[in-house]
Amino acid sequence: MSLVFPHTFVPWFRAVAPYIHAYRGETFVVGMTGEMIAAGKLNSFVQDLAIMHAMGIKIVLVHGFRPQVNEQLAAKGHPALYSHGMRITDAITLDCAQEAAGQLRFEIEAAFSQGLPNTPMANSTVRVVSGNFLTARPVGIVDGVDFKHSGIVRRVDAAAIQRAIDIGAIVLMSPFGFSPTGDAFNLMMEDVATATAIALQADKLLFMTEVAGVRENPEDPDSNIDTELALADAKRLMAKLPPPTQPTDVGFYLQYCVKACEAGVERSHILPFAVDGALLQEVYTHDGIGTMVVDEKLESLREATHDDIGSLIALIEPFERDGTLVKRDRSEIERDVEAYTVIEHDGVIFGCAALYPYQEARTAEMAALTVSSAVQGQGDGERLLKRIEQRARAMGLTSIFVLTTRTMHWFIKRGFQPVDPNWLPEERKRKYNWDRRSQVLVKKLA
Known part of the structure; x- marks a missing residue:
């Protein structure tokens, strides 16, 4: 049995309590990269989400699947094609994406069903709801490149999602959408999470990513992480950066954070999934761990x-x-x-x-x-x-x-x-x- 030291636990709990109170009843949209799942971080991350859910936070989880789709494509000997920072989705790639999404949804729902092992929450039930909440449109042809079955979110059924989270469920969304005619489109997790956060006017949009955040000097990989970035400063930084094409580019996740904040989401976050408990640290501590973009200084x-x-x-x-x-x-x-x-x-x-x-x-x-x-x-x-x-x-x-x-x-x-x-x-x-x-x-x- 582990020891609990009152001289450290009590001050810590007192420091955390105001955040527990402040966030109860708020809505968080969390975007989780497929890279995080591939790195074996799913179970511990799901436990953190379950803790937050138990403390009264309404959660919408959007998963990505870039490496899983690429793995399916490699098994079929088919190349993974990208342009303008987006996947080109032909018929074979669409099949691979559907297979990968189905497998990941199964794994995520199974992880939530486990509860929190060896804790009083081991027998707690976390209801997970998923469904067809998105209407999509095709990316189309951009600069002569036909993106085929790649799509962009056209509309989010915010009312249906709201009903689900209001009854205490965690909503799980895959990066797939359908047109009014029934055509399926492969979407980007970042686009889905951002559009959903905007449609719900969520209190937070949080991306669990392969990057540590935005550094104070983006050209220096050893500079400190800028833990709070005003929206105006984020927009100025984006204007100086080349268009992002890779998830590891400085502006890749930042562009979605800016878009969300401009559309009324109070705070958007870029967090490193490599750090155990990064989500809890960001939400329940004063300075957090990644980069938070806000419309104005919170202080x-x-x-x-x-x-x-x-x-x-x-x-x-x-x-x-x-x-x-x-x-x-x-x-x-x-x-x-x-x-x-x-x-x-x-x-x-x-x-x-x-x-x-x-x-x-x-x-x-x-x-x-x-x-x-x-x-x-x-x-x-x-x-x-x-x-x-x-x-x-x-x-x-x-x-x-x-x-x-x-x-x-x-x-x-x-x-x-x-x-x-x-x-x-x-x-x-x-x-x-x-x-x-x-x-x-x-x-x-x-």
């Missing part, structure tokens, strides 16, 4: 409301316990909540600061500047400081000050100067704790 600064009181208390408490912050009465936080500025990411508050003005002295105290230890070092403290400065200037104040016992160097680097406590406005001086011996630092506002 936002705003003034607090009474709905934030519980989050503010939970954020501040650890720093009160270790002595970094002076303990505040809970009624004080509730009374002064409108003095607080918060920084939130994906609906979760990770930082705060309060502004208490002293109008007669034309100054204000910045208090309770706090950034969660989980995200420190990413510039959130500076963003909060800038917003507090903006609020103070808007009040016609000429300076702000802080009282601190541990973080004076951080403030000095950002333009604060130490002063004698007697500098404080009279009202604040009366409340100064001389036993604590906090250092007073002042910053003049230009």
Whole structure:
């Protein structure tokens, strides 16, 4: 039996809980490459999907089958033909695609039927529904190339999919569509997943891929993964890149993420299937593991409301316990909540600061500047400081000050100067704790 260590499990679970709450009832469309299945990752991935489904996320799973179709073609001695980044589907290739899709659907449904071995969910039932949810049209002839039975999604039966996920089923879709006349077309998984996410106005579109994500410097394979890419930046990057033709090209999955976000899908993700649990890490941690494309930056600064009181208390408490912050009465936080500025990411508050003005002295105290230890070092403290400065200037104040016992160097680097406590406005001086011996630092506002 494995050991559970409370000192690591409890903080981890507390950090994950806000995401479990935030995503309950949301709809995720997940595109899974055939390469992931060929790499033997199906069973562990299905377990992760089952966990997410058990926590209330509505899931539509779209599978790919590039390597499986190529394997069928090789067995028949028939070449795999591509152009413009798409497969050319002749009659033999269409037969191979149908065989591969049937086999993969069987394997995926069997994997879901296993439950979660050796866990309390071993006997849980995950209902999987598949069906003819797509209407397709032919790609046709492009630059003189006849794509034959290759198609593009024309319409997604969003109402039928919605009914299925609303009764608690996971919807499984293959990259096949049919025309109104009954002709079958081989589709691209990426096209199907994107069209489905748009039709459902899904909360997330996630691609499990053979690439790690989009790197900060696409020309440097060793540069860091850009974990959050604004839609405008993603479009600028796409404009600089050559048209993608291979799944490993930088723009291959990115083009679908951009298309989805432009059409109203809030977030699109490119994740590496090579990393065990990549889907869980992306969904249930602050920074994730792959690249997320969003219509605008998820991190936002705003003034607090009474709905934030519980989050503010939970954020501040650890720093009160270790002595970094002076303990505040809970009624004080509730009374002064409108003095607080918060920084939130994906609906979760990770930082705060309060502004208490002293109008007669034309100054204000910045208090309770706090950034969660989980995200420190990413510039959130500076963003909060800038917003507090903006609020103070808007009040016609000429300076702000802080009282601190541990973080004076951080403030000095950002333009604060130490002063004698007697500098404080009279009202604040009366409340100064001389036993604590906090250092007073002042910053003049230009």
